[in-house]
Amino acid sequence: MKKTSALIFGSNEYTxxxxxxxxxxxxxxxxxxxxxxxxxxxxxxxxxxxxxxSDSWDFLEDKYDLSSSIAFCVLEDDAExxxxxxxxxxxxxxxxxxxxxxxxxxxxKLDMAGANKVIPMVQTTASIxxxxxxxxxxxxxxxxxxxxxxxxxxxxxEVTNESCFDGKYPSDIEWSKKHxxxxxxxxxxxxxxxxxxxxxxxxxxxxxxxxFVVVGYETDIQEFKNLIGRDI
Amino acid sequence: MKSLVVDWAYSLSTSQSYQKIKRxxxxxxxxxxxxxxxHFDIFMIILIFLSVSILVREVKHHVNxxxxxxxxxxxxxxxxxxxxxxxxxxSSITKIIIKNYEYDDMLDREFRLSIVFYQILKIKxxxxxxxxxxxxLLAIIPFFHQIRLLRIFVLFRVFKLFRYAxxxxxxxxxxxxxxxxxxxxxxxxxxxxFVSSVLIYVMEANNDDSQINTLYDAxxxxxxxxxxVGYGDITPATSAGQFVAMVVIIAGIAVLAxxxxxxxxxxxxxxxxxREIKIIDDIRKSKNLYIICGYENIAKEVAKQLLKDNNIIxxxxxxxxxxxxxxxxxxxxxxxxxxxxSYKKLRIDINAQVKAILCLRESDVENVYTTLTVRSISxxxxxxxxxxxxxxxxxxxxxxxxxxxxxxxLVGMIAREFIGKPVAFxxxxxxxxxxxxxxxxxxxxxxxxxxxxxxxxxxxxxxFRLVLLGIYKRDxxxxxxxxxxxxxxxxxxxxxxIGNGVFIKEFKKYLHTKIRR
Numbered sequence: 103m104k105k106t107s108a109l110i111f112g113s114n115e116y117t118x119x120x121x122x123x124x125x126x127x128x129x130x131x132x133x134x135x136x137x138x139x140x141x142x143x144x145x146x147x148x149x150x151x152x153x154x155x156s157d158s159w160d161f162l163e164d165k166y167d168l169s170s171s172i173a174f175c176v177l178e179d180d181a182e183x184x185x186x187x188x189x190x191x192x193x194x195x196x197x198x199x200x201x202x203x204x205x206x207x208x209x210x211k212l213d214m215a216g217a218n219k220v221i222p223m224v225q226t227t228a229s230i231x232x233x234x235x236x237x238x239x240x241x242x243x244x245x246x247x248x249x250x251x252x253x254x255x256x257x258x259x260e261v262t263n264e265s266c267f268d269g270k271y272p273s274d275i276e277w278s279k280k281h282x283x284x285x286x287x288x289x290x291x292x293x294x295x296x297x298x299x300x301x302x303x304x305x306x307x308x309x310x311x312x313x314f315v316v317v318g319y320e321t322d323i324q325e326f327k328n329l330i331g332r333d334i
Numbered sequence: 335m336k337s338l339v340v341d342w343a344y345s346l347s348t349s350q351s352y353q354k355i356k357r358x359x360x361x362x363x364x365x366x367x368x369x370x371x372x373h374f375d376i377f378m379i380i381l382i383f384l385s386v387s388i389l390v391r392e393v394k395h396h397v398n399x400x401x402x403x404x405x406x407x408x409x410x411x412x413x414x415x416x417x418x419x420x421x422x423x424x425s426s427i428t429k430i431i432i433k434n435y436e437y438d439d440m441l442d443r444e445f446r447l448s449i450v451f452y453q454i455l456k457i458k459x460x461x462x463x464x465x466x467x468x469x470x471l472l473a474i475i476p477f478f479h480q481i482r483l484l485r486i487f488v489l490f491r492v493f494k495l496f497r498y499a500x501x502x503x504x505x506x507x508x509x510x511x512x513x514x515x516x517x518x519x520x521x522x523x524x525x526x527x528f529v530s531s532v533l534i535y536v537m538e539a540n541n542d543d544s545q546i547n548t549l550y551d552a553x554x555x556x557x558x559x560x561x562x563v564g565y566g567d568i569t570p571a572t573s574a575g576q577f578v579a580m581v582v583i584i585a586g587i588a589v590l591a592x593x594x595x596x597x598x599x600x601x602x603x604x605x606x607x608x609r610e611i612k613i614i615d616d617i618r619k620s621k622n623l624y625i626i627c628g629y630e631n632i633a634k635e636v637a638k639q640l641l642k643d644n645n646i647i648x649x650x651x652x653x654x655x656x657x658x659x660x661x662x663x664x665x666x667x668x669x670x671x672x673x674x675x676s677y678k679k680l681r682i683d684i685n686a687q688v689k690a691i692l693c694l695r696e697s698d699v700e701n702v703y704t705t706l707t708v709r710s711i712s713x714x715x716x717x718x719x720x721x722x723x724x725x726x727x728x729x730x731x732x733x734x735x736x737x738x739x740x741x742x743x744l745v746g747m748i749a750r751e752f753i754g755k756p757v758a759f760x761x762x763x764x765x766x767x768x769x770x771x772x773x774x775x776x777x778x779x780x781x782x783x784x785x786x787x788x789x790x791x792x793x794x795x796x797x798f799r800l801v802l803l804g805i806y807k808r809d810x811x812x813x814x815x816x817x818x819x820x821x822x823x824x825x826x827x828x829x830x831x832i833g834n835g836v837f838i839k840e841f842k843k844y845l846h847t848k849i850r851r
Contacts, residue, residue, distance in 0.1 A: 108753075115724070119746025124753055172753055176745075200752060202745060205631065219756075221748055227741045228635030231718060233766060234737060235624065235640065235690055239776045239806045239828045241766075243813050248762050249747050254815055256758045278816045284801055286832070287761040315761045317803070318816070 107132055107166045111186055112176040113142040113152065116202060120174055121150060128172070136177060159193045168197045175201040175217070180208040184215050191216030247317055256286075257323045259314045262331035267308040281326045283318030336445055343431035360423040363416070366500070367618065367681060375498035378416070381409050382491045389489070413474045413491075420470065424461045427454050469493045504608055512600045519596065523560060523589050530582045531556040537574040544571040560586040606668075613647070613665050618681055620645040623688050627671030627704045628695035629655040629664075632720060632741075636694060637664050644689075649676055671695075672703040677711055684712045693719035693735070698726040702733050709734035765832065773835045774803070779827040783845045791819025793829070798841040800833035 108128035110117050113135040121131055133152045135142070142152070162168065173190060177183040180203055187201050201217040203209040209222040233241040246252040261267075267275065277285045290312050314330070316323060346352050361368035388405040391397050430453050438445040461467055472490035496502045509516070535552035538544035545568045546552050555568045559582045570576045601608075617623060624646040626633050633648070640646050641664060648659045648666040659666035669676035671693070677684060684691075691708050693701040701719045708717055719735040721727055730738050751759045765774050787793055795802050804815040808826035831838060 115742040116745050119742045120749045123746040123750035127750075127753055174749065200749060219752055221745055223741055223745065224631045224635050226748070227632050227720070227739060227744060228639060229766070230744065231632070231636045231692065231694075231739060232639040234718065235692075236643075237774070237776050239813070240774050240830055243804065243806075243830055244762055244766065244774070246813075248751055248759070252813075256755060256762070258755050258757045278801075282816065284803055284816055286758075286765065286801075289757060313757055315758045 106130065106170040107172075109134065109162070109166065109171060109173045110176060111155075111173065111190075112136060112178070112183075113139045114176065114178055116176040117142065117174075118144050120176065130166075132166075136182070139178075159190060163194070168194050172198045172200065175199060175212075177202075180204050180211075184208065184211050187212055187217050188215040253319055254317060255320050255323055256315065256317050257327070259316060259323075259327050260331045261308060261310050261312045261314065263329065264308055264310045264312075266330055269307050271307055277316075281318075281329075282322035283316040283326050285314060285316055287315040289313040289315070336447055339431060339447060339450075340435050340445070343428040343435070347426075347428045347432060356423060359419050363420055363423060379495060379498050381412060382494055385409050385491050386489070409491075410474050413470065413494075417467075417470045417474060420467070421458065421461060425457045430454055430457070466497060469496070504611065508600050508604045508608070509597070511604060512596045515592075515596045519589065519592055522592075526582065526585045526589070527553070527556045527560060530560070530578055530585075533578045534570060534575055537572055537578060538570055541571050541575075544575065545569065546575075556582060559583060560589060562586045562590050610667060613667060614680060617645065617647050617665060621687055623647065623682065625649060625671075625688055625691045627691065627693045628700065629659045629666065630694065630696045632696070633692070633694035634658075634662070636692065637662070647680075672700065672707050674707055674711060677708070684708075684715050688712075688715050690716040690718055693717065696720065696722055698722050698730070701735075702726065702729050705730060705733040705735045771834055772832065773838055774830065774832045775838045776806070777829045777831060777838075777842055777845065779823050779825060779829065781825060784823060784825060787823055787845065789819060789823060790817045790821040793845070795829075795831060795833075795841060798833065798837045798844070800831045800837055800841055803830045803832055805829055 106128070107130040108120075108124050109132050110120060111134045113133050117133060121133075125131060131150050133142070133150055134155055135152050136155045175183050175187050175190070177186060183201055183203065187199055190197060190199055199217045200219045200221065201212045201215075203212050203220055203222045205224050206222050209220045209225070212220045230241070247254045247256050272285065272288055277283055288308075290309075310331075316326065318326070362371055362374055365371060385405045388397055388401050392402075431450050434450050434453070435445050437443075462471075469490055473494050475490070496506065531549065531552040534546055534555060535549050538546040538552070539548075546555060551568060555570075558565050558568075559579060562583070564583075570579050622645060624640055624644055626637055626640075626646055626648045627650070629637070629648050629650045629652075637646055637648060637659070646664060648656070648664055649669045649671040650656050650659070650666065651668065651670040651672075653668050656666045656668045667676075667680075669679065682688065691704075693704045693708075695701050695704070698721060701721070705717055705719055708715060716737075717735045718737040718739065719730050721730060721738050721740040724740060724742070727738060727740065748759075765772060790802065790805065793802070802817070804813050805817045805821060805823075806813045806828040807824065808828075809824065813830070814821065831841065833841075
């Protein structure tokens, strides 16, 4: 049977950190190591399957369920990473690819090569540094929420019970007082995101299929979820 | 007598008020970093220009008695007071007396006043005969304006400008680096002028058609010719004289070219130093300064993001990277951030003026070294450092970094969030970057806000379409999510609000203007 897997291309420090952070979700993690990369003892200790790189990727389709799998392209060299991404994309249209890039220029190329999400390391790190300096409290709060380092959680909830809002607009509802959660964003079916109390919030009644991004304590989020829909 | 002098020296050196006054005058006259010195310098420059203007006006016009009195007495008196004060603060007599007394006492020698007076005389006369002090003294001379010739000494006041305008000092210091070349040039010109003056005098003096009749005429002609000015009021009449003229003209071209090249090369060599002085001057008074150590990939990006609203300076020991930073419009110095001297040269108070020091070299060794260097100067300054290899995290923490950023860890966390809650991730990302016009801001509760608002419920943020995500309580060092209306606001708390950037600004204004009635 084909397995849902996390396929990580490249064996380095990034690989170790990614493995640490995704192993709770993916039981099957496979590393594809480039021949030029040294042995990764940490991964070997963790009993993770490590294969050597090859130019042909056809065997992946036979072994893994690529439509539900995720691929991380984390080679140190940007040019090789772009080449890898384009090879994967040209072979597997439905594979979810996350790629690392050193800078914005490579990030654009990775986008063009078909990566679903690109993490430009330099820009990301620099933005976090400047956020820490400019808005230390905001950065700390968001960091704790996003990476679940406090009791606060962030959740994506799909509305399946629109009747509980009774045709109300998002700006009419006192989310925090009534439900104990704070609404950060609403993603409508047309996938355009809008923030609560923004000017657009008055023009769209809540319907089934809308996705709410909310922040709150776990019990409040659970109650809210039970009331309006389901977790996604 | 001896004990009287020693007692007097000890009482002065231990007197706080005396030391305070002396320190004040020292700062006022000599310390470029002292904020009031600039005002004093401007005042003196104005006095100088007034004096010279009066002198020029007096040549052909009648000058009001008040202005003459002002120039001759008041200005001269001010200059005299300044001269005496400079002589006083230049060195410490009491220190010399005490030092000699203590040495003699320790070595069980007889304390001799004559030696002390000799040392005092030596140190004071060293100052008196310095170039600047001589100019100062000459500038006071117009005080004796009855002697008409002495009035011309007013012009020496112009030379005093060297004291007050730093650019003049820089100019002199640049030229001083080429002292040897200038002396060589002077010797060469002197010999050419001397030889040509004598030659032209010998050739022309006995010729009736020649305008050169005295050695002075010959000397004057030589200088006018060698300087390539050539007025043409005196010209050689004999062919031998013309030959001498040709030689002097060629020598003149060489002298001029040599002088120009010396000045240009002096400035070229010192250009970086002059720019460095300018940069240090620029940042010396700035507050909330960010010092970025290193200018590699991440540092470049951070500098770009901070540059807009903040004062930043880059320190890097690599000249190529420093030049890159300069090209990017950033103040940068070719200083080693791991060296204490680099921070001393900046002449800033790190605790008071620096908001954060960012160790952004892509090498853990360098960042640990820089962190330790900074910590050895200041215990309190905020240090943020990049970490390239996880195994060095403890070293950076031990060195004293307040915040450590490990890029690989960030990537791991981003990957975790992205596979778990991709929509939430994008929402937070959009909120952070602010490109959807919706921003997240922290607003400090200060005394002024507390005059109008005492509890969260009174804030009325909903009116501004702002969501109050929570409140950070300084006393508890804790973030309170979704606070209830009765939560009491305290000085130093931070509100974390989300909303349209314009509305946030309006809300801030509202918080600071509404007064409780």
